[in-house]
Each structure stands twice: as C-alpha cells, then as structure tokens.
Amino acid sequence: MADEIIRLTGIHKSFAGVRALQDVDLTIERGKIHCLVGENGCGKSTLIKIIAGVYERDAGEMIINGTRYEKLTPIEAIREGIQVIYQDFSLFPNLTVAENIALNEELAEGRRFVNWRNVYRVAEDALAQIDVQLPLKARVEEMSVANKQLIAISKALRQNAQVIIMDEPTSALTEREVRALFSVIRKLEARGITFLFVSHKLNEVLEISEKIIVLRNGKNVSQGNRSEYDNRRLVREMTGHDITTKRYTYTPDKSSEPLLRVDGLSAKDLLYEISFDLYAGEIVGVTGLLGSGRTELALALFGTLSIDAGQISINGEPVKIKSIQDAIAHGIGYVPEDRLTEGLFLERSIGNNVVVRIIDRLRGTLGFTDPRRVNAQIDHWVNALSIKTSDPSLPAKTLSGGNQQRVVLAKWLASEPNLLIMNGPTIGVDIGSKDELHEMMKTLAGQGMGLLVISDDIPELLATCNRILLMRHGRIVEEIQPAQTNENELAAKLIEE
Amino acid sequence: MFRSLIKRNEFLVAVTIIALVLYIGFRNPVFYTYSNIFDLLRSGTVVGIFAMGVLVVIVSGGIDVSFTAIAVFALYSTVKFMVTYAPDAPIWMAFVMASLIGLGLGMINAFFISKFHLPTLIVTLGTLSMFHGFLLFAIGNQIIRNKLPPSLTAFARTALVSIQMDRGIANLHPAIFITIVVAIFTWLLLDYTMLGRGIYALGGAREAAERAGFNINHIQYFIYGFVGLLSGIAGMTFGALNRQANPQDIVGTELNVIAAVVLGGATLTGGRGTVIGTILGVTLVVIANNSLILIGIPPVWQRVVIGIIILIGTGLPAIQERRAGKAMVGLADM
Amino acid sequence: MEETKTKAAQKSLLSRLSGDSYILRLLAITILIFIAFSIVLPGKFFTVRNLQSMAVQFPEFGILAFAIMITMITGGIDLSIVGAANLAAIAAALILTHLGGDGGMSLSLVIPLAMVAALIVGSIAGLINGFLVAKVGITPILATLGTWSLYTGLSYVITGGPAITTTQLAFIGNSSVVGLPIPVIVFALLAVAFSIMLNRTTFGFNVYMLGTNPTAARFSGINIDRVLIRTYWLSGLVASIAGIIFLSRANSAKPDYGASYVLLTVLIAILGGISYTGGVGKVSGLVLAVLSIQFLSTGLNMLMLQLSGSSKAIFFRQFAWGGLLLLVMVINYYSEKWKDKRASEAA
Structure with missing residues (x-):
C-alpha cells in the first residue's frame, strides 16, 4: 500500500451550469513525481485549484494526509503542505530575489516590520536547499524565466511544501533549462517532496514522471505507472483518436533563384x-x-x-x-x-x-x-x-x-x-x-x-x-x-x- | 540592468542638481547666502510633504491628483473654523484638525477606489473637482488674511535660526522639520514595514500580492488616507507660511509635484520609487523654480525653463531605456 | 444562403447595440438632464435665448475635447492643449494687432494670415509633442506636462504677461449661419471629420489598434511612430482651432486663459467613454459628454442663482462635474456586474 498524501474520489465541479469536472478520481503518492496530462480545457486547472482550495468542489471526497476535508480553504491547503506554482509564478518583478523568496514567510508569521538580515538569511537558505546560486539583491525582473521558476520553487519550499504542483512548468523554457529544472526536481524528490506536474509536452511527461493521470473533457481516462504509457497511448487518450504525423518532404528546384x-x-x-x-x-x-x-x-x-x-x-x-x-x-x-x-x-x-x-x-x-x-x-x-x-x-x-x-x-x-x-x-x-x-x-x-x-x-x-x-x-x-x-x-x- | 538604470536616474538628477548649483552659484554668489538657502528650504517645505504622499501612491501603482484640493480644503476649513469658533486655539490644534480633515477626504478616495475598483486617476480627478467645488460654494470663497488666529500668526513668525545679513535678517522657518519628519517616516514605512513592502508588492504585481495574502483593501485605505493626511498637513503648513487661507491657492500645482516625484525615479506604472530619489526630484524642481532669477533669467521665462527641465529629466532616461531596450531585443525568448 | 446572411446581419446589429450600451446610457442621461432642467426651470432653461447662449459656450472646451480624445485612444494624453491653444491665439493676435492695425494690411488679408499662423503654431506644438512621445519615448503624460509648461511659458515670454486685445475676430464668436453660431458649426464639422477619420480611414483604424496593443501594432507592420506623430500633430492642430475660438470670444489672447479646461476635457473624455488605457472611444460618446456637461453647468448655474441668488453657483457646477464623473463610473461598475451575473445565470 503506497503512502497516499492526497486522495480525491468522485469529484464534480460545474461553473454556471457548465460541467468542468465529472466524477474525477486522483491519488497522489508521497515522494513521487506525478503528471496530469490533457488538452487545454480538459479540466486540469480546475482540478489543481480544487486541490489548492481556491475552488470549492460540488461533490466528491477529499482526503489530505489522512484528514477528510468537507471544505478546503487556501490556508488549510498551505498548512497541509500543498504549494501551487502558477504559470505567472506569482512573483514581484520590482522586488529583489531575496524578498520574493522570504516575503510570504514574513507575512505568514504576521510580522509588521521587515528584518532585512532575516530576509537575506531565509533566501540564502532556500536557494542552498536546491543547490542554486542567484544574486539575492537583483530584481526578479532581471531574471530569466528558468530562474524565476527556481525562485518560485524556493519560495514554496520555505513554506514547508510537501506537494509542489506546477502548472505547465516547461512551456517557456529551452531544452537545457528543462534539464536543469528536472535535475532540481529529482533532487527534491529524493528528499521526499511530492510533485504534480501539469503538462501537455508528452516527451517531458514520459521522461520525468513516475505516475501519469490523463484527463479528457473533465473525466478520468486513465491513471497508472509511467511504464504503462508510451507516446502513442498518451496522444490517443488525450485526444480520443490517433494522430499520425507525416513528414514533409520537398526538394526545391535549385536552378531558380532562392526566395x-x-x-x-x-x-x-x-x-x-x-x-x-x-x-x-x-x-x-x-x-x-x-x-x-x-x-x-x-x-x-x-x-x-x-x-x-x-x-x-x-x-x-x-x-x-x-x-x-x-x-x-x-x-x-x-x-x-x-x-x-x-x-x-x-x-x-x-x-x-x-x-x-x-x-x-x-x-x-x-x-x-x-x-x-x-x-x-x-x-x-x-x-x-x-x-x-x-x-x-x-x-x-x-x-x-x-x-x-x-x-x-x-x-x-x-x-x-x-x-x-x-x-x-x-x-x-x-x-x-x-x-x-x-x-x-x-x-x-x-x-x-x-x-x-x-x-x-x-x-x-x-x-x-x-x-x-x-x-x-x-x-x-x-x-x-x-x-x-x-x-x-x-x-x-x-x-x- | 534595470536596477542600475534606476540608480543612474537618481545619479543623473543628483548630477544635474550639483551642476545647476555650481553654475548658479558661480554666476551669482547670492545663491550661497543664508537668506537664499533658507528661502529654498521654505519653498521646498510644502512640495516635500506633498511629494512623500504622491510617492506612496505612485509606488502602489496608482495616482492621486486630488491632493491639492484636499490640502486647500483642510487649510481653509480649519482656519475658518478657528476664526469663527476657536480663535485662541493653539497651533497644534490647527494641524490636528487639518490632518483629520485630510484623512477623511482621503478615505473618500479610498472608498471609491477599493469598493468599485475604479481607476485611481479618474476617481481623484473627480474628487479634485468635487472637493474644490464643495469648498468654494459651501464653505467659503473669500481669502482669510487679516483676522488670522494669533497662534497661526505667531507660528508664521517663528524662526529656527536667525542670521543677521547685510540687508535684513535671514530666517529659517522650523516648518522644514515637518518635511524632514514626514520624509523619514515615509522612508521607514516603505522600507521597513510589511505594509510598505505590501505597497511595493501591490504596485509590482497586484494579483500576486493578493495571493501572497496582502489585504489589498486595507492597503488602499491606508495609502489614500495617508496621502489625505499629509495633504492636510501640507495645506496647513502652506497657509501658516503664507499667513493666509486662500481657497484658490495650491490647486493647479498637482502636476508640479507629480513631476518632481517622477523626476526622482518613481514610475507611473508602479512598484518603483524611493524617498531619496523623491527628495532629489523636489530639490531640482525647487531650485529651478526659485533660483533662475539669480542668473538673470527673468521671471517670465520661469515656466519655459521648468518645461525644459521636465522634458530633459524625463527624456534622458527614456532615451537610455530605449538604447537598453534595443540591446535587449532577442532576449525575448529568455 | 440568403437566410444565414440576414441572421449574421441581425446578430451584428444586436451585438453592436449591446456593445454600445454605454453610449445609450449616456444618451439617456443627457436627455434626462435636459428634461429635468426644463421642468425645474420653466421658461428659463428651454428657451431659444438659453439654447443660443449654451451653443456659444460649449464649443470652446468641446473642440479641445477632440484633441484629448484622439490622444487618449492611442493610449496617451495631451495635457498641453490649452497651452498650445493660447500660444496659437497669441500668434494670431500678434499678427492682427501688428499687421492689421491702422494703416496696416487689409483685413481680408490679415485675418486669413492670422488664422494660418495660429494653425501653424498649433501644428508645430503638436509635432513637438509627437516627436517627444514617438521618437524620444517619453510617457505622453510627462512629455505633454513638460510642453504644457513650455508653451504657456513661451506665451508669457511673448506677451510679458498681460493679454493682447483685438476685436477683429469677434465676428466668428458672435455671428451665426442659418441660426447656428459659427463655433457650433466648427464643433459639428470637427465631430463629423473625426467620426469619418476614426471609422473609415486606415489612420483611424491604426489609432485604435495602436491604442489597444502597441507591440502587436509594431509587429503587424503599423508604423507606430508615424501614427503617433500624426495623432499629436492633429491634437495640436485642433488645439489651435480652439485657440482661434478663444480669441474670437474673449477678444483677447492671454497666456493663462482656460486653465481649467485641461481637467474639464479629460473629465469629458472619460465621461464620454474614452478609455484612458487606450483603444476605446467614439465621437458620439464625446459629443454627448460635451452636451451633458454644458446642460449641467448652465442648469445648475440658473438653479443656484434662483435658490441662493449668489455668485457661488459657478462653484457648485465644479462639484457637480466631479460628482457626475464618479456617478457614471459607479453606474458602469454595477451594470458590468449585473451583466456578468446575467451571463453566468444564462450559462
């Protein structure tokens, strides 16, 4: 029996009569990397927001760390160690790296005054945890997307994240940055942090994940171990049909002037x-x-x-x-x-x-x-x-x-x-x-x-x-x-x- | 990149001030006399108080153009009240009353901004017109000059330092301390309190500030209340320094103050701006406003020179940013 | 085929009407204000004389409002319009007094010359703004704040302070054609011209696109520098037309005339539904806003005079302008909220 950190069963959610999620089950196991895949509009984001306590589900059961929640507030989700990194990272471009990392913690502690020495210490610790060095006094707007992501991860870790949920984390990254991100994620996984990735880049899904959950039109299609999936199966399950890619071949007439x-x-x-x-x-x-x-x-x-x-x-x-x-x-x-x-x-x-x-x-x-x-x-x-x-x-x-x-x-x-x-x-x-x-x-x-x-x-x-x-x-x-x-x-x- | 740019902006303003001071002083040594320096400080007193309030709003990503109306409203109502009901009230009462009136009017701004999520420029444009109109038709439209309360007249005559000059006496009015205290308070607020960081956060990324758990409504009430309060103080100071309460004063100078704050490096898009920069901006505007006559520029040229200073002060950073922006093309896929 | 076409046409008409709900509301408010004052002030408000007196008042700021409008649609603003208008008026007045005085050139020559000079001065002022905004890259609010000070300052330098008096243009301010005062005709012509320009020319189309998203406009091949320079040039030109009207009504040109018009025109533009973030705004909204502001000013003036008999009435309208602006914004807020609610219920 795997150690379940989150278990959702029979989740329903509608917005103004439009059904977003229908009878969705989802199990997140401690210390593993999960991928939630599906096309745009399949209900991935809604599901994440339910886990984060941002949306209230219409029906279904939710158990986090063994506690059954009738209604989950964002604060309770954070207390249970759930941290969501949205696509915009929720960072402040005009503030320094250090402050971005430490701000939430200072707020959560209910501080009224800023202890700058503490801010830098916290930020340094947080970045050290993922073996990353960034200029603490630089403004976040000067950072690349990849570094912003690392800052967001450090911020989440400082808030005792147990489960880190990342919404399309690689969409703005280049191959090499994706490698770097994956190595950070694997490092954290080894330390027992659980990940839930939302993605539609199939290669990456297959590369990083241990468990895969596929959604289509707000319903479960399948969930299982990585080894059960390949590219073809994922495409079929996400879209409902096979997509065969034909290559494009063309040999130009090189006697003419090139365009x-x-x-x-x-x-x-x-x-x-x-x-x-x-x-x-x-x-x-x-x-x-x-x-x-x-x-x-x-x-x-x-x-x-x-x-x-x-x-x-x-x-x-x-x-x-x-x-x-x-x-x-x-x-x-x-x-x-x-x-x-x-x-x-x-x-x-x-x-x-x-x-x-x-x-x-x-x-x-x-x-x-x-x-x-x-x-x-x-x-x-x-x-x-x-x-x-x-x-x-x-x-x-x-x-x-x-x-x-x-x-x-x-x-x-x-x-x-x-x-x-x-x-x-x-x-x-x-x-x-x-x-x-x-x-x-x-x-x-x-x-x-x-x-x-x-x-x-x-x-x-x-x-x-x-x-x-x-x-x-x-x-x-x-x-x-x-x-x-x-x-x-x-x-x-x-x-x- | 940007950080150094901002720094350069403050640096640029500082260099301009030094150059201007050296040049004016070289052309006319009167510039370095106590009486001139005291005059400059006196002129900077009111603008400086206003500028601190405007800085806080601009950092939060908003703008307030109603502060001049709040100031003159607070000043005139307070003086009229004192003249009618409490001619013997001490000066601190006048300041307390003006501040409270300012605070109240600022809260009206805050109400419209936070309750209806209306753009700050439009709300304060509307309240500028309302506050000033209300003052003129409901409270009074005649200048109060002759029968001012004695405490006010006495305050106007106080001098922190008096220096005997060849001609007359150079007096340094203690009101400059109000500005200094306000500036230090604003600096501590912005840099060392969570509320201050919340103001920067709000100006930098509103949604992220909400997610982080800042109470945006409370912050907005604070900001516009704070501006109102400072405007009340500034208005009272203005009246005390000029020994009159004229309901047509102050209104119309809002853009000068905003220009000073922006010259000091605050950006109208929010999230940026410092107390030091703002002080530099105010200094530049005050020197330009008051000292040109010393180098033989006749007073009719004053507005021309101010205009040119604003254009240079905003144009140079814009050109720098463009150059930097051009070099940055291609990093679009970072 | 035929049927689907009519359906599409109906749909677009419907959506166009609902898209214009703001203009409809503004129209209702304008009419309401007019009727209310006609009832409250019997025999005073709705009279030929009052209509005529209002008609010579509103074009002064109404014309300036077009300048604010076009710059606001591009996402900018032109604070310098009053400065440019006065500078243009002073240029015209100088020509009239120096060349057109006793023993000078004939009036039929001097008057066109003065007007052309005013238009040239306004154009130059506008082009300077355009250059600063487009080429130097200064935020419009700051660039035009600077030139506002600059143009006003130049007016002071030229006149030395006092007004230049000339009555040679008074015929524009005083005479009318087929019962319509000339300033109103100028205002109406400008309204038509702006309407055609914004809706039926490439330049107008580009102005809206630029105001919506300057980066996308650039990447779509719109020469944004050229559009901006043209916009501010037009703004300056319109300001100089207003300047000629100032001169013809006041019989004098002075550096600080109409200082309150800057605030008033911004207020009119916003009331007229022109978004200060750019990309949105229609001539119909602007015209309604100009009219409602004029009705309100005159009506309140008469009302206050009747009630208190004092001169304070002019101050009350200032209060009312601000109140009206906030009121309209709050009504918009609730109507948006109501629309959202209905949309989600329908879904």
Whole structure:
C-alpha cells in the first residue's frame, strides 16, 4: 500500500451550469513525481485549484494526509503542505530575489516590520536547499524565466511544501533549462517532496514522471505507472483518436533563384556569419538553445535587429531590411513567439485582427475604408482557416489558444507574404489544433510560400520541416535532414555544447 | 540592468542638481547666502510633504491628483473654523484638525477606489473637482488674511535660526522639520514595514500580492488616507507660511509635484520609487523654480525653463531605456 | 444562403447595440438632464435665448475635447492643449494687432494670415509633442506636462504677461449661419471629420489598434511612430482651432486663459467613454459628454442663482462635474456586474 498524501474520489465541479469536472478520481503518492496530462480545457486547472482550495468542489471526497476535508480553504491547503506554482509564478518583478523568496514567510508569521538580515538569511537558505546560486539583491525582473521558476520553487519550499504542483512548468523554457529544472526536481524528490506536474509536452511527461493521470473533457481516462504509457497511448487518450504525423518532404528546384538568400549575416555578439538559402515551397526549421541566436535571426530578417555585416537577397535581389516596414515591403511576414503581446490585439474584434495588415487596401469611394470589402475579407479568412467563433465581431480574447494562433496566421496570409517566419508556431496550442496548424503550414508551402520555422519542439520540427538548421552560439552549425534522423538524435544534438 | 538604470536616474538628477548649483552659484554668489538657502528650504517645505504622499501612491501603482484640493480644503476649513469658533486655539490644534480633515477626504478616495475598483486617476480627478467645488460654494470663497488666529500668526513668525545679513535678517522657518519628519517616516514605512513592502508588492504585481495574502483593501485605505493626511498637513503648513487661507491657492500645482516625484525615479506604472530619489526630484524642481532669477533669467521665462527641465529629466532616461531596450531585443525568448 | 446572411446581419446589429450600451446610457442621461432642467426651470432653461447662449459656450472646451480624445485612444494624453491653444491665439493676435492695425494690411488679408499662423503654431506644438512621445519615448503624460509648461511659458515670454486685445475676430464668436453660431458649426464639422477619420480611414483604424496593443501594432507592420506623430500633430492642430475660438470670444489672447479646461476635457473624455488605457472611444460618446456637461453647468448655474441668488453657483457646477464623473463610473461598475451575473445565470 503506497503512502497516499492526497486522495480525491468522485469529484464534480460545474461553473454556471457548465460541467468542468465529472466524477474525477486522483491519488497522489508521497515522494513521487506525478503528471496530469490533457488538452487545454480538459479540466486540469480546475482540478489543481480544487486541490489548492481556491475552488470549492460540488461533490466528491477529499482526503489530505489522512484528514477528510468537507471544505478546503487556501490556508488549510498551505498548512497541509500543498504549494501551487502558477504559470505567472506569482512573483514581484520590482522586488529583489531575496524578498520574493522570504516575503510570504514574513507575512505568514504576521510580522509588521521587515528584518532585512532575516530576509537575506531565509533566501540564502532556500536557494542552498536546491543547490542554486542567484544574486539575492537583483530584481526578479532581471531574471530569466528558468530562474524565476527556481525562485518560485524556493519560495514554496520555505513554506514547508510537501506537494509542489506546477502548472505547465516547461512551456517557456529551452531544452537545457528543462534539464536543469528536472535535475532540481529529482533532487527534491529524493528528499521526499511530492510533485504534480501539469503538462501537455508528452516527451517531458514520459521522461520525468513516475505516475501519469490523463484527463479528457473533465473525466478520468486513465491513471497508472509511467511504464504503462508510451507516446502513442498518451496522444490517443488525450485526444480520443490517433494522430499520425507525416513528414514533409520537398526538394526545391535549385536552378531558380532562392526566395531568400542569407549570406554572411552578422550582428554584434548575437549572430555570426549566418548563410543559408530558402526556396519557395520549402519549410526550413531553425532550432537551437536559448542564446543560440534562433530568435535573433528571425528578428534580423524582420527588420527589428540591426545587422553589422552580411547580405540578404530576396528572389535574387539584394535588399536592405532596416525596419519592419522594409521586411513587409519585401514580402516577409512574422508570426511572433509571444502571441498575446506581440501577435494579437486581444480586446479588438477577431475581424479587426484579421484585416489589420490589409485595411489600407480595402478602400472604396474617396479613399475611405469600405465596410463591405472589409467584412468580405473577414468572412473569407475566418472560413479559410476554420476559426471557431460564433461572431467575428467578438474580441480576440474570447478564442482558445489554437484559434488565436489561426487569427495571427490569417492576419499575415491576408497580406500574401512570400516568406513567413513562424517563431514557436504552436506554443500553448493543444494537440488537436497543433496537428491542424502543421497541416496548414504544409499546405501553404505546397502553394509556393516559403516558411522559416523557429522552434525547439522536436516532434514539430520533424513533422513539418524539410530541412532543419541547428544553431549554436549565434552560428549555424549543422543542416539536418529530418528523414535521416529521429527525435532522440535531434534532442541530443540540440543540447550538445 | 534595470536596477542600475534606476540608480543612474537618481545619479543623473543628483548630477544635474550639483551642476545647476555650481553654475548658479558661480554666476551669482547670492545663491550661497543664508537668506537664499533658507528661502529654498521654505519653498521646498510644502512640495516635500506633498511629494512623500504622491510617492506612496505612485509606488502602489496608482495616482492621486486630488491632493491639492484636499490640502486647500483642510487649510481653509480649519482656519475658518478657528476664526469663527476657536480663535485662541493653539497651533497644534490647527494641524490636528487639518490632518483629520485630510484623512477623511482621503478615505473618500479610498472608498471609491477599493469598493468599485475604479481607476485611481479618474476617481481623484473627480474628487479634485468635487472637493474644490464643495469648498468654494459651501464653505467659503473669500481669502482669510487679516483676522488670522494669533497662534497661526505667531507660528508664521517663528524662526529656527536667525542670521543677521547685510540687508535684513535671514530666517529659517522650523516648518522644514515637518518635511524632514514626514520624509523619514515615509522612508521607514516603505522600507521597513510589511505594509510598505505590501505597497511595493501591490504596485509590482497586484494579483500576486493578493495571493501572497496582502489585504489589498486595507492597503488602499491606508495609502489614500495617508496621502489625505499629509495633504492636510501640507495645506496647513502652506497657509501658516503664507499667513493666509486662500481657497484658490495650491490647486493647479498637482502636476508640479507629480513631476518632481517622477523626476526622482518613481514610475507611473508602479512598484518603483524611493524617498531619496523623491527628495532629489523636489530639490531640482525647487531650485529651478526659485533660483533662475539669480542668473538673470527673468521671471517670465520661469515656466519655459521648468518645461525644459521636465522634458530633459524625463527624456534622458527614456532615451537610455530605449538604447537598453534595443540591446535587449532577442532576449525575448529568455 | 440568403437566410444565414440576414441572421449574421441581425446578430451584428444586436451585438453592436449591446456593445454600445454605454453610449445609450449616456444618451439617456443627457436627455434626462435636459428634461429635468426644463421642468425645474420653466421658461428659463428651454428657451431659444438659453439654447443660443449654451451653443456659444460649449464649443470652446468641446473642440479641445477632440484633441484629448484622439490622444487618449492611442493610449496617451495631451495635457498641453490649452497651452498650445493660447500660444496659437497669441500668434494670431500678434499678427492682427501688428499687421492689421491702422494703416496696416487689409483685413481680408490679415485675418486669413492670422488664422494660418495660429494653425501653424498649433501644428508645430503638436509635432513637438509627437516627436517627444514617438521618437524620444517619453510617457505622453510627462512629455505633454513638460510642453504644457513650455508653451504657456513661451506665451508669457511673448506677451510679458498681460493679454493682447483685438476685436477683429469677434465676428466668428458672435455671428451665426442659418441660426447656428459659427463655433457650433466648427464643433459639428470637427465631430463629423473625426467620426469619418476614426471609422473609415486606415489612420483611424491604426489609432485604435495602436491604442489597444502597441507591440502587436509594431509587429503587424503599423508604423507606430508615424501614427503617433500624426495623432499629436492633429491634437495640436485642433488645439489651435480652439485657440482661434478663444480669441474670437474673449477678444483677447492671454497666456493663462482656460486653465481649467485641461481637467474639464479629460473629465469629458472619460465621461464620454474614452478609455484612458487606450483603444476605446467614439465621437458620439464625446459629443454627448460635451452636451451633458454644458446642460449641467448652465442648469445648475440658473438653479443656484434662483435658490441662493449668489455668485457661488459657478462653484457648485465644479462639484457637480466631479460628482457626475464618479456617478457614471459607479453606474458602469454595477451594470458590468449585473451583466456578468446575467451571463453566468444564462450559462
């Protein structure tokens, strides 16, 4: 009989008549790493919030450390050693590392005055526990996402965490940072700390977890030991059907001028001597670790990073790209990595988001915007990319992640770019949508567009690209043919120094 | 990165002040005389008190533009009350009464802000108009100057230090101590109390502050109450120094105070700002306001120079930040 | 096919109406204020004379409100408008008094010249703001606070303090066309122009997008520097039009005219439903806010005069303006809450 720290049975939860969780069971065993997997909207977050005492369940039984709870408050959850690390980490960007770690403890002790010596001591202790060194007096906003996560973990440990629940902890991390995080987690596990991961990155789930719980549409699908699962089973259970990924093969006609030729592109301390060709109809992947220059390359091509040397040619014509306007004038589009802040106008209508690039072309009499032409364009793109909405005049924030990404895509496709740079094309998109987006990318390439895909999602690269460029320290070090490699080999190359 | 930027901002202000002081002093040695320095301190007294209140609000991520109306409301009501009912009341009573009126008006701001979650700028814009309007039509709109309570007149004449000059006497008014005490109190509050850290936390990440267990409502009541209270004190000090209660005074100077606080490194988005920086900001604004005439800049140029100082003071950090921001591009995927 | 199309049309009309619930409420409030004063002040408020007198008053701040509006939609603000307006008025007054005096140039030449000069001064003032906000990167509230001081200061430097008196533009302030005072016509033309510009031009579209999310706007290829500079230029231009109206009504230009208009126009913009965080705001809301503020001011003035017979009435309206702003915000708060509740019940 395993030592159960949390046991939920028959949990029900509805929001305003919408059923979020239905008869869900969940058992968390002491000292083990658990993964809760499922697509967006399957009820993962609701379940976490019930465990954290943020939501009250409608029905079901909840036993924590042997105590049966009729109603669990957030304070009681914390007292039972349950700590949730949300995606935004709940940190204060303007305060120092030390204060972020120690603040909750000081508050919990009901202090009225700050003892700074104590704050630094607490923070130092907490970081030492996970063998991490960070500048205590630096502000948290100066820290990388990975370090913020470590700060959040230290903070949780200081509050006597027994169970640490992490919501999508790796979504903003690069491969190497994921390794570092996993090693911290394993260390803590060895000391008896229990983990519950929420994730939809299947490789990572399979790598780190000992127990797996799958949810779909608010119901249990299965739960069991890691050894019982593989990639295929997880996909099937999460989505309800098998997804087979076809690779994309394409051999460009190299006798024609390449769509994009980059020759010796350099930017101080960021990019060195980058050279490659991209032909129409190709999907070229660019991958690498943090600081490898993959995003910088995209930004240089899109005119937001100034270059010191090198030449960019479009269709054989040498061009200068000094601004976003230049890039657009040369038929380059850019789907940014951070969709919410760089890609979308969340409060504006879906329609406005779609036509923002082409509004100037939709003019009628006297040069004024013609609403009929605008609406026709909106209808066209909402249909063409199957954006699921009841009304395109609703704000873009009402859409799910996958549909939001389609809106960003529609925005660029409307302006008919020749080359589309996609940075992290499916970050935060659930598996079903991800597959559809990948198919869309292949269709676009089939129509003669060139795609440059920046990603460190290895299955994605293998599924969509006909060539992959591997970057390290600002240089392209290798060109990889997806047909001649596999996930493990590519993953190993990615983290190599 | 940012930390050093903020530091540089305070550093920048300090350097500007030193340069200005050296230049003005070089051009006109009168600048270094006791009477001039005492005058500057006197001018800084009221702005300094206001600035501490404004600093606290800005750190919390809010803004208050009603503080001038609160100040003149507290000042005028107190003086009118004293003149009518208690002409012999001691000066401390005047300050207590003005502070309490200020506190009460500040609580009205807090009520709207915390109960209805309304934006602070809009609430205080509304109450600025309400408080001032109410004062003028319901309490009084005539200047009280001639029959001031004796305790007030006596207070106005006190001098901490009197130095005999060639022409007349240079007096240092003890009201500057009010400012010093307020500044020290604000510093201790912000840096050494959990409430102060809660104010920074609220300004940095409101949701995280709630999750951490800060009581946001209590903090907001404190903040706007505190600003109100300081405004009452500042208003009373202003009246005492000028030996009159004019219901049209003070209102209209709110942006000067906000500019001083922002010059001192506080950001309107919240979470940042220090007492030291604020003192530097106030110093710069006061010197610019009062000493230009010493280097032959006629008074009509005063506003032009203030405008240019605000533009340089906010423009240089903006340019620096842009440069830093440009270099940071590409770290977007950190 | 035909049927689905009509459904879509109905839906968009419905959603458009519910999206405009704020404007509808504001319309109701404006009408209510008007009717209430007409009843309480029989034979005083709802008279041709009073309507005419209100009509010459509101364009002064109403025109300035357009300047605040467009800058607020981009997520900024322009505090310098009154400073720019006075500076423009002083430029016009200088030309009128120096070139148009006895033995000077003919009036038909000097008056257009003075107006053009005012518009140029306003444009320059606006372009400076635009440069500071877009190119230097200063927060708009601080940049325009600085230029407010700068422009007002320049006015003091030019005039040395006192007002410059000239009656040559009085015809604008006093005469009317088909029964409408010229300032009202200017206000109405600006309302139409702004409405078309915001709803039916690329620039207007970009203004809303920029105000919603400047980063996304940049990454979508909108030249945000250009949009910002144009916005502040327009703001300055509108301010100079207001400046000409100031001059024509007061028959003098002075550095500190209309200082309370800065607060008043911000108040009007917010009352009109223009979000100070950017991206939201309509001309219809702004016009209703201008009218309701004018009705309220005049009505309260008359009422207070009738009740107390004292001059304190002008102070009461200041109180009422602030109260109205808070009242509308609180009503919005409860209506949002009510809407949320109904939505969750429906679900």
